Amino acid sequence: MTQSVSAPTAPTAARTGPGHGEQLTEHLVSAEWNGVDSWSDPTLGPYEDLSLDPATIGLHYGQVIFEGLKAHRRQDGTLAAFRPEEHARRFQRSARRLCMPELPTELFLSAIQKLVAADGHLLSDDPSHSLYLRPLMFGTDRSLMLRPSVGYRFLLMSFITGGFFGDTVEPVSVWVSRDYSRAFPGGTGDVKCAANYAPSFNAQVQATDAGCHQVVWLDAVERRWVEEMGGMNLFFVRNNGKETEVVTPSLTGTLLPGVTRNSLLELAQRLGCTPREEKISLEQWREECRDGRISETFACGTAAVVTPVGQVRDGNESWLIGDGREGPVTYKLRRLLVDVHHGLAPDPAGWMRTIR
Ligand SMILES: Cc1ncc(COP(=O)(O)O)c(C=O)c1O
Numbered sequence: 134m135t136q137s138v139s140a141p142t143a144p145t146a147a148r149t150g151p152g153h154g155e156q157l158t159e160h161l162v163s164a165e166w167n168g169v170d171s172w173s174d175p176t177l178g179p180y181e182d183l184s185l186d187p188a189t190i191g192l193h194y195g196q197v198i199f200e201g202l203k204a205h206r207r208q209d210g211t212l213a214a215f216r217p218e219e220h221a222r223r224f225q226r227s228a229r230r231l232c233m234p235e236l237p238t239e240l241f242l243s244a245i246q247k248l249v250a251a252d253g254h255l256l257s258d259d260p261s262h263s264l265y266l267r268p269l270m271f272g273t274d275r276s277l278m279l280r281p282s283v284g285y286r287f288l289l290m291s292f293i294t295g296g297f298f299g300d301t302v303e304p305v306s307v308w309v310s311r312d313y314s315r316a317f318p319g320g321t322g323d324v325k326c327a328a329n330y331a332p333s334f335n336a337q338v339q340a341t342d343a344g345c346h347q348v349v350w351l352d353a354v355e356r357r358w359v360e361e362m363g364g365m366n367l368f369f370v371r372n373n374g375k376e377t378e379v380v381t382p383s384l385t386g387t388l389l390p391g392v393t394r395n396s397l398l399e400l401a402q403r404l405g406c407t408p409r410e411e412k413i414s415l416e417q418w419r420e421e422c423r424d425g426r427i428s429e430t431f432a433c434g435t436a437a438v439v440t441p442v443g444q445v446r447d448g449n450e451s452w453l454i455g456d457g458r459e460g461p462v463t464y465k466l467r468r469l470l471v472d473v474h475h476g477l478a479p480d481p482a483g484w485m486r487t488i489r
Pocket residue numbers: 201325361363364365366389390391392393394433434435436
C-alpha cells in the first residue's frame with residue numbers, strides 16, 4: 134500500500150567490485166570514414182590517447198553519437214554479446230539523425246568481435262560482472278564552420294563492470310524533475326547522442342541533493358507523462374484483477390527505445406504476464422500505487438539491467454511503491470534476463486551472439 138513517507142535516505146554506494154566505466158580494458162578498435170562512401174576496416178590497437186585538433190567539429194557542435202551494450206561470460210565459459218544487431222541499428226538511426234554516415238552492421242559486429250576476442254579474458258566468471266562495450270562516433274573535421282563534418286572516426290572501447298548501482302540490487306529512490314526536460318518533440322530524445330546527456334546532469338544533482346538516487350523525466354510539453362528514469366526505461370507492474378500487466382511508457386518519439394525494454398516486453402510474456410505499452414501520467418502512477426493497482430516499478434537498461442524503484446519523490450510529496458522493496462515480478466524478470474545472458478535460460482530468438 135502507498136503511504137506518505139519522510140524524505141528518502143541519501144543514496145549510498147555499496148560497491149566493492151569494479152565501478153561503471155572505471156576500468157577500461159587494454160585495446161581500442163578504430164575505423165575511419167573516407168569522406169565519401171565507405172568506412173575503413175575496423176582495426177584493433179592498444180588503448181591510447183587520441184590526438185585531436187582543438188577545432189575538431191565534434192567537440193564544438195556535438196556531432197557525437199554512442200552506444201552501450203554488454204558481453205557476458207556464459208556458464209560454459211564462452212563469451213557472448215547481447216543483441217548487438219539491435220545496438221548497431223540504433224547506432225545507425227542516431228547517425229542519420231545527426232547527419233553522420235551510418236556504420237554498416239557487419240562492421241559494427243566485426244569491431245565487437247575483435248575487441249571482445251582481445252580483451253574478453255579480463256572478464257572473470259563472476260556472474261555479476263560483464264564487459265560493457267562503448268561504440269563512439271564523432272565528426273573529425275578541423276573546422277569551426279557550423280556544418281556537418283566530412284570526416285568521421287568510429288571507436289570501440291570497453292570496461293569491466295559490476296552492478297551499475299553497486300554490488301547488490303537495492304531499490305532506488307527517484308526524484309521527479311520539474312525544472313528540467315530530457316527530450317522534446319522534434320528533438321533527439323529517441324537517439325543516443327552525447328548532447329542528450331550533459332544537460333541532464335543538473336537534474337541529477339538536484340535529485341542527489343534531495344537525497345534520491347535518480348531522476349524521473351516528464352514529457353516536456355504537458356509535464357504530465359512519465360517518460361524515463363535517468364538513462365533507463367521504466368516499467369510498472371499492475372494487477373487488474375484478472376492478469377498481471379507489465380506496462381512501459383509508449384515510444385512517443387521523446388523516449389529512447391531501449392534494447393532491454395524491448396527484451397523485457399518479450400520476456401514478460403514468458404512469465405505469463407501481459408506486456409503493454411501505454412502513456413502513464415505521474416498522477417496515475419501515484420494514484421495506482423496508492424490504491425494498490427501498481428505494486429511494482431522498475432527501471433531497465435544495459436547498465437542497470439533491471440533495478441527496482443522503491444520510492445518516488447515529487448517536491449514535498451513522496452510515496453512508496455508496494456512496500457518499498459523489490460517485488461516478485463521485478464525479481465523474476467531480472468533473473469530470467471540474467472539467465473539468458475549467462476546461457477542458463479533458453480534463447481529462442483538468438484539474442485546472444487557468441488564471440489569466437
Ligand atoms: C536515455 C536512455 N534511456 C534508456 C536506455 C536503456 O537502453 P538500453 O536498454 O538499450 O541500454 C538508455 C541507455 O542506453 C538511455 O541512455
